[in-house]
Amino acid sequence: MKLNFVTTNEGKYREVRGIAEEYGxxxxWLNYRYDEFQGESLEEVALKSAKYLANRIEPMFVIEDSGLFVEALKGFPGVYSSYVFKTIGNEGILKLMEGVENRKAKFVAVVVFYDGSEFHIFKGEVEGRIAEEIRGTHGFGFDPIFEYQGKTFAEMGEEKNKVSHRRKAFQSFFEWLTKNF
Known part of the structure; x- marks a missing residue:
């Protein structure tokens, strides 16, 4: 089976391609730029994006939206993660977390698959914490400040791809896809 993954992020594409290969x-990669929609949840944002793309590209495509949700910041940056990363980055999140003891956070990924007639939604998440400093050189986005079992995602390298929120969402999707298509 062949499937288009719509993203402008090459790092996401490489990660997803590796997971897909496990399922045959x-x-x-469909590097297609479009305006990012806003919404109350990642599911809403991803579904709006998929519906927009359904009128512009051929069916049998998948998109993914993800976000970092920091408990002490009441879920911020959440659905605004991409914008927040572009504006204040990892340094800004660390600044907001100065002196905060509760550093619990989670990464959440939502995958939407459009088969030509229906939209199918899958979700994955991983719990961790916000590190006290930027660590690691691998990955992208908030990976250098998201700590999972003592290491940031940026320190984990390929090991991250075995436990990430994106992997969990895409595993659910690919398992479903192999049974239904």
């Missing part, structure tokens, strides 16, 4: 699915 070929994923092509």
């Amino acid at each position: 699915i070929e994923v092509s």
Whole structure:
């Protein structure tokens, strides 16, 4: 089976391509830029994006939206993660967390698959904490400040791809896809 993954983020594409190969699915990168929608939840944002794309590209595509949710910041940056990363970055989140004891956080990923007639939604999450400093050189986005079992995602390298929120969402999707298509 062949499937288009719509993203402008090459790092996400490489991660998803690796997961897809485990299921015998070929994923092509469709580097298609579109305005990011806003909403109350990642599911709402991803579904709005998929519906927009359904009128512009061929069916049998998948998109993914993800966010960092920090408990002490009442879920911020959440659905605004991409914008927050572009504006204040990892340094800004660490600044907001100065002196905060509760550093619990989670990464959440939502995958939407459009088969030409229906939209299917899958979700994955991983719990961790916000590190006290930027650590590691691998990964992208908030990976250098998201700590999972003592290491930041940026310190984990390929090991991250075995436990990430994105992996969990795409595993659910690929398991479903292999049974239904």
